[in-house]
Amino acid sequence: MSDMPEMTSQRPYLLRAMHEWISDNGMTPYLLVNANFKGVHVPPHTIKDGQVVLNIAERAVHMLSLGNEYITFNARFGGVSHEVFVPVGAVLAIYARETGQGMGLPPDLDVSDESEADTGSSSSATDDKSVAATKLVSIPSDDSGDEPPSNSPTPTSKRAHLRVVK
Numbered sequence: 001m002s003d004m005p006e007m008t009s010q011r012p013y014l015l016r017a018m019h020e021w022i023s024d025n026g027m028t029p030y031l032l033v034n035a036n037f038k039g040v041h042v043p044p045h046t047i048k049d050g051q052v053v054l055n056i057a058e059r060a061v062h063m064l065s066l067g068n069e070y071i072t073f074n075a076r077f078g079g080v081s082h083e084v085f086v087p088v089g090a091v092l093a094i095y096a097r098e099t100g101q102g103m104g105l106p107p108d109l110d111v112s113d114e115s116e117a118d119t120g121s122s123s124s125a126t127d128d129k130s131v132a133a134t135k136l137v138s139i140p141s142d143d144s145g146d147e148p149p150s151n152s153p154t155p156t157s158k159r160a161h162l163r164v165v166k
Helices: 011-024 112-119
Strands: 029-034 051-055 061-066 070-077 080-087 091-096 102-104 135-141 159-165
Touching: 011 029, 011 061, 011 091, 011 102
Parallel strands: none
Antiparallel strands: 029 051, 029 091, 061 070, 070 080, 091 102, 135 159
């Protein structure tokens, strides 16, 4: 074995940096979250295909905390206030709604087991070919509100957002 000290996950640092970069450029930061990940607490009606897109712009949330272990905030969904709780390991991507620019996050090796337990997968993160084949692609969206975009693009759309494609 090695005498090298173990480093903490880079995920929360990348998320905070990307959130700041997107916000500083006047864009709306969105998170793409694996809703099946252990510990994710979001309104059930917001989940589509096991994922949820969350608007984390300052104007859309209250008491946003981008911590090292969890992302927490209060937000209104359909006019009703909800507490949102997302383990950092559940975040698949962070991107700007207006341009689709952002970053997809690979699964942490130490947290991938939690996600697999909920999804029924028995393969490890190091030999799972579907993880290696996951790509983020830009697809059109005509969403203009502060609510997360629908998962079905329209043919007349002008802006892009990211979608995980396996």
